[in-house]
Amino acid sequence: MYVEKHGYIVSRHTRDVGGQIEMSLFVKTAEGTVKVVPDRQLCVFFTEATLSDLPQHVAGVQCMESSFLSFAHKPVVLVQSKSLALHQQMLHFVKQKGFPVFEEDIKAHNRYLMERKIRGSVRFIGIPDASGQVFREARVIAGDWHPAWTVWSLDIETSVSTNTLLSIGITAADQRVAFVVTDQVATSTVVERFPDEKSLLLAFIRYVKKHSPDIFIGWNLIGFDLHFIDQRCQALGIRPAFGVNGESWNIRSSDNQGKYFASIPGRVALDGITLLKVGGYHFESYSLNNVSKEILDDGKLLQGGERWQEIERLHKEDLDAFVAYNLQDCDLVLRIFDALKLIELQQTRVDLTGIPFEQTGGAVAAFENLYLPRLHTSGWVAPAWSDEEFVASPGGFVMSSIPGLYKNVLVFDFKSLYPSIIRTFHVDPLARIIAKQEVAKQETAQHLPTHLDNDSISAVPLVPGYLGAHFHRQSAILPELVSELAQAREGAKQSSNSILSYAIKIIMNSFYGVLGSNVCRFYHAELASSITMRGHELLAKTQVWMEERGAKVIYGDTDSLFVTLNNDQEDPHQHGKLLCEQINACLSLWCQEYAQLDSHLELEFERVYERFFMPTIRGQEEGSKKRYAGKSAGEMVFKGLEAARTDWTPLARQFQRTLFEKIFNDENPVAFVEETIAKLRSGKYDNQLVYSKQLSRPLSSYSKNTPPHVRAAAMIDQKRAEQGLPLEYNKGRKRVQYIYQRSGVVPYESEKDLVDLDYEHYIEKQIEPIADSLLPIFKTSMANLLSQQFSLL
Template sequence: MFVEKHGYLVTRHVRDVNGQIEMSLFIKTPEGTVKVLPDRQLSVFFSNAPLSFFYSCDRTVPIKGVSWAECAYRSFQHEPVVMVQSHSLMLHQQMVKFVKSAGYSVFEEDIKASNRYLMERHIRGSVRFIGEPDASQQTFRQARLIAGDWQPEWRVWSLDIETSVSTNTLLSIGVVARDQRVVFVVSSSSHTLFDASTTVVCYPDEKSLLLAFMNYVKQYSPDIFIGWNLIGFDLHFIDQRCQSLGLRPAFGVGGESWTIRSSENQGKYFATIPGRVALDGITLLKVGGYHFESYSLNNVSKEILNEGKLLQGSERWQEIERLHQEDLPAFVAYNLQDCDLVLRIFDKLKLIELQQTRVDLTGIPLEQTGGAVAAFENQYLPRLHKAGWVAPAWRDEDFVASPGGFVMSSRPGLYKNVLVFDFKSLYPSIIRTFYIDPLARIVAEDVSSHTASQVFSSNTSDLVPGFLGANFARHQAILPELVTELANAREAAKREGNSILSYAIKIIMNSFYGVLGSNVCRFYHAELASSITMRGHELLERTKCWMEEKGAQVIYGDTDSLFVRLPDDPIKTPEQQGNNLRDDINRRLSQWCRDYAGLDSQLELEFERIYERFFMPTIRGTDEGSKKRYAGKSKGKLVFKGLEAARTDWTPLARQFQRTLFEKVFNDENPIGFIQDTIDQLRAGAFDNQLVYSKQLSRPLSAYTKNKPPHVRAAAMIDQRRAEQGLPLEYNKGRQRVSYLYQSRGVVPFESDEDLVDLDYEHYIEKQLEPIAESVLPFFNTNMTNLLSQQFSLL
């Protein structure tokens, strides 16, 4: 008997079972997560090989489990294509190889069967399905699915482990959820209760602990694991210990094994857990557009929650091991607090809601935090198929980078009342206005050459000019329509106060340019991305000219923004002038688009802000204006872009020095006394705790073979000491931050306040304070050489 249910897609999996494709969809329902096996299990690709090719091959050696048929689609080369369906993944791969070896092209052969099945049915997250349940009601076969509207309440576990660095073993696993707090500990203690709300369960060894934790996961069945560096550390470590102890990591909903894998060239880790999802806090913060000097849990929790970890510092592993042996309640408290901090950060920033919103909009898997290309294809391919086309084949050709965003040379100086204008969603607006689209480009080529006039209108007025020789057929464009739908949905989300939805739509729309300009996307073509960026250049240059016609002085421009000085007006305020200039430019843009190609402008220039005071520096050592570097004060708030105060690789002293310096300059105070006093205090040791550099390794330490900058040398010193002590290396994976400072003998790693001795103060004056001070001292008719020589004469 078939049963109908609604739910939300958690994970998707495809494999061959007994020579047949098994597509497993794990779906969370109101009653729990179940396994759903769709009724139509096929793997599909397309080819320009004629039907006669397949029939002739089949007559020679019958091909079982594969079918082929003509379809209504065409390739981007305007050829008819054949659809090839296979009953197993192995047959699919063999057929792809077979067709390619005969010299024919294949299309969409890399799309997973489960992704195609869901994409064609417009299923993204929420689903409705009808299937035949087994006796346990946990597996539904012969199921049919359609898109649904049910929204789940996720069962979320914040997970954190503690390990012994000296023995490379697991000490504990902590779990915090809204209704439970539990710690599994390797200990001979008899603790079973920590406090009224926390359970502590002790086990004699790792194996017993891991088996108990697997049973606990199965019993209480979380939907989502969250943590900090969750997959790359916690789950990876648990997986390694399972392998070492001969245990199968049975963490799936039905006791299936998980898979923890890494991408060696990128240093990323991925987790596949049937029916469950692992989401890492650091990754989701970056997806959400959050920026921190350090993404350590201690730093982020201090900034977001105003609360840090119980143990801090590079030697905390020693204290963790001591607490585990001598003070189990304190050890448990430390483990649980990490779980608490992560859960509270996720809740406060609504990170799971953001991820689910991305799924609802694009259909990417719930566990996939990246995937801009996949998100694009999930939205674009169904529309492309509906229009009668298949996606282009992957091309082995040289990558041609499109020009970057517009950046004009600046006019350096210290200014008052600088107005900032920027284009609202510039690249998506260009796509909408000028019909930038992969299919529209192909159709336009054909219209221009009149090679398929029997299929397409050859009316060239349908074409919109692009760049690098491209044109776009406005009546065949898919992407502008998609962007318009997203833009309208974003405006609705703004009106409703749904900031999560608004932001999710924004990052999706803004990703389209990057996707079209990336050779990891099958739709990549240099003409597409260049027709976006070069149009942006043209629009910024045109807008600059229009502004200058109105008497404005454009002192800088960057990507979608212009920084403008207007002549003083005794009647109108700067804000009134800015509003008038914005309205005039938008009228001109609309008229220019109509005159250019009969286009309706979707371009909108916004008047973003006024900097009451603004500073644009020169390139150090020259008179030329810099780019992407400035400081300003707007409504009492200091803003730094690209300068030392905004850079985490400069010392805290330098960054605070610059902030205070510009406070004084922007308040029309002479900063010379402040500079001299700062130098005196530095030499007197008043700022020793602000002289620590911090910089991230971009790759594993062993990869630095030729050039070894200071942070690399400091990391090497730490790892050398650890190796001598028989401890695991700390910097062998890359992407870790290194703290260091300069003593009289040179670079040394910073590990504790005991390292703040024999500091090279002259290094900090020359390399940290002097470059910052020199940027403003010419406005006060002096320089650092004069200031330092005056101080020297007073000694």
């Protein structure tokens, strides 16, 4: 008997069972998470081969003509297989025959959901088994059910010296427990004690099955915690049955860069660091301690690079303190997720695009989920992966600046420039290939030149692009999609739904990057270049229009222009608003004159910098790019300068901040510079002289060039190897702290290392470059100040 339910997709999976494909959706319902197995499951691809080119009467395979066309304007055949194995065999056969294949890599479960416009929430009807946990022959459609997630914050503690698991901590709204390998007696009631790792892991598996969490969260959760648990399960012969109904999880690495992914039937693992970056948050360090201090004004109970030694001591000698440390980390993660609404952000992305819940990246997947159903409706299949050489599109518009110290600098931004260009100029993969065919027809029929000029555009519905591209305005899919998202974002803003607004912004802004990346099947140099080069043109025209109206553009970057007024007596705010209105009118008129286009371009007046400084390129007279400082409504803003860079010392960054505060307040900074040098040499700034820089790749890959942070990391790992400890930097992607003593670079591990510091190095490399960008304004330089100090000695 069929039963109907409402729910939300937690995870999706496809595998072969008994020679047939089994697609399973794990769906959270009001009664719990169940496995839903839809009916009519098939693996699909398309090919330009004809029916006669394909093998006939293969059991489990069906080939049929379709109404679709390829991007080569050729009809395609649909090939359906009842198993993954048959799907691969048919692909191999067709490719061996030399025919192109299309959409062959789209997973069956993703295609099933995408074609039905199912995102997260569903309504399904199926036949339940005796346990009520599995629904077969199910029919699934989009729904509107909103889940209340059971979220567990998970953190483990390990022994560095023995590479074993010491504990697993869990905190949630109604859960707080630590599973610990110990023979100590704990006073805390939250401790579950076990004699060995195997007993702990088996008990934890039972605990997960009993309480059935929906989402695991943590800090470097997959790459460390879950990966370590998985390794210990393998070493101890334990099946990692952490999924719903005891199904096994799969923790895998995608490359040699240390990136890990988790597939857990019926559950989701979300990493806090990754979601912070998805959410647009920026921190000097993404360590849990640093982020929790900034967001929560709280931190870890133990700190420092060698805290593993204290952790192991507490595990042996003070169980309550050890458990408190473990659970504090869980609490911090849970509170950060709650404060920043990170799960709500991820669910919103799922609701908008249909990406799998566990996929925190996925710009290409999001694009395809939104674009492919519309493409199929138009009668086309997606293009094959191209073997053409990748051609990077030009970057954003960046003009050379006019350096100097300014008052009242106006900043103008194009609102969502690249999405607006897509909407206005009909930039679209399908529109490009239809226009290409139209151009060929016109050239053949009328002997037109290769490039259609504006006079000939009226004869055909084409919009010129760049690199020879044109776009067929009636066939474009992407502009309509961008328009829908833009309208939804305006609605989100009006209802003060900041998370929805930001999620839509992420999606719209990703379209340019997707079209310009060869990891996307729709990539073509003409597409991305028709966006960025159009941006160049628009900013150049805007500069001309502004200067025709008495403003002077001193800098431009991607979608922004920095402007000064010739008349210091004008109210900059009023003039900025007026100038913005005039430029938007110019844009609308130009779009109509250019190709009878309705402009969706909108220039916004963002802010006024009461004081503003644009430096020169170091050691040159030419103005710099992407580097400036300003003061707006009392707020100090630094872009690209040392004060905003985490690889400069705290002293240098604070020195630059104070220096600009004085200059923007019309104070002479010379005395401050001299005082800083004197205090530095006297040792008063020792604790502000620590460098911190991230390793971008494994330590062993730095062979030709070994910068200071690499040398420091190598020293630490050499010391650990001598002590028989696991290496810390062999996988890379880890921040290194170091200092300069008079003997050279040394790692910084604690304040005891702050001895025999090379103060002259810090003056030359940290103070002097910053000061010399400003001191010429006051007719002096660091060389003059240092020589004066030297003469007084």
